[in-house]
Amino acid sequence: MSSSTLDVPAVERLVAAAVAAPSLHNTQPWRFRFDTDMPAVYIHAAADRVLRHIDPVGRAVHLSVGCAVLNLRVAAAHFGWEPVTRLLPCPDRPALLARVRLAESVRVAPSTGLYEAVWRRRSSRYPFSGRALPSDLLAELADTAHLEGAALRFPGRDDTERVLRATREAEWRNRADADRAAESRRLVSSAHSLGLPSAAVSPQDALDRMPMRDFGAHRHPQVLPARAFETHPTLALLSTAHDRRTDWLRAGQALEHVLLLATRHGVRASLLHQAMEWPDLRRALDGLPADGPRQYTQMVIRLGYGPEGPASPRRPVEEVVEADA
Numbered sequence: 001m002s003s004s005t006l007d008v009p010a011v012e013r014l015v016a017a018a019v020a021a022p023s024l025h026n027t028q029p030w031r032f033r034f035d036t037d038m039p040a041v042y043i044h045a046a047a048d049r050v051l052r053h054i055d056p057v058g059r060a061v062h063l064s065v066g067c068a069v070l071n072l073r074v075a076a077a078h079f080g081w082e083p084v085t086r087l088l089p090c091p092d093r094p095a096l097l098a099r100v101r102l103a104e105s106v107r108v109a110p111s112t113g114l115y116e117a118v119w120r121r122r123s124s125r126y127p128f129s130g131r132a133l134p135s136d137l138l139a140e141l142a143d144t145a146h147l148e149g150a151a152l153r154f155p156g157r158d159d160t161e162r163v164l165r166a167t168r169e170a171e172w173r174n175r176a177d178a179d180r181a182a183e184s185r186r187l188v189s190s191a192h193s194l195g196l197p198s199a200a201v202s203p204q205d206a207l208d209r210m211p212m213r214d215f216g217a218h219r220h221p222q223v224l225p226a227r228a229f230e231t232h233p234t235l236a237l238l239s240t241a242h243d244r245r246t247d248w249l250r251a252g253q254a255l256e257h258v259l260l261l262a263t264r265h266g267v268r269a270s271l272l273h274q275a276m277e278w279p280d281l282r283r284a285l286d287g288l289p290a291d292g293p294r295q296y297t298q299m300v301i302r303l304g305y306g307p308e309g310p311a312s313p314r315r316p317v318e319e320v321v322e323a324d325a
Helices: 008-018 059-078 114-120 135-147 157-176 178-189 245-264 279-286
Strands: 030-035 040-045 081-087 096-104 151-153 234-240 268-271 296-304
Touching: 008 030, 008 059, 030 059, 040 059, 059 081, 059 096, 059 114, 059 245, 059 296, 081 245, 096 245, 114 245, 135 151, 135 245, 157 178, 157 234, 157 279, 234 245, 245 268, 245 296, 279 296
Parallel strands: none
Antiparallel strands: 030 040, 040 096, 081 096, 151 234, 234 296, 268 296
């Protein structure tokens, strides 16, 4: 890729990397516009992919777009650009969430292995082994989140149980809420939505300890296989010092950076987002651990060693790219 022009193949490579990012229910709530003169990439929220019951304030949309921004930054650096990111660049255009200017790089960036991880990262909702993650890796993951303006905390056993209880409560509420359940089922069953592949339907914990989201399949319990999940899961709480739209976007970049680093080290991950969807349950996690500074929890990440999850489908580049800005 030339660092002075942004041609069609370059655009396709950047967008392909960006849309490989995770998003709530695989909604992929982003659209891209390119200014080939600057050059720059503008990332907008896609209003038609908002989950109005599950994500009424759009926090998860911002996290998802933040993940896509991080992937775009990684791809830009890999191909010789210096990505310069500005969040919420136009106050009068609230749907414009980020601009990434592609400055000419004056040096060759060392390979971090993150670009390769973009294509290998996927959520694994299967049981993990009981093997503990090395303490130095946990520290590296925390440092990575800090670089993106977020914090990554690893709760102890008691606090982990509190997180699991909050997640179970949220999962129960989601199943009982007719609007949310219908919205979830619609994403999975609609022939016109990418949704989640059938292979990605989460198996359920035979001992009912690990609250895995069922993506609406509770209408047909027989399709949810029961398996034995890890007894003492490794959970991480991703949080920010404030809870503004910019914080959500930073949290998304931190989340994806952590996930890519974990992938590079052979660690699987899945996201336990259920408690984030209920304000009271999310607030209950903000105070963990009790002796630390108050943080706003943005995501619960489950980490471990285990089988690779299936790849979720992605929208073609032409569906998410618009004309030059």
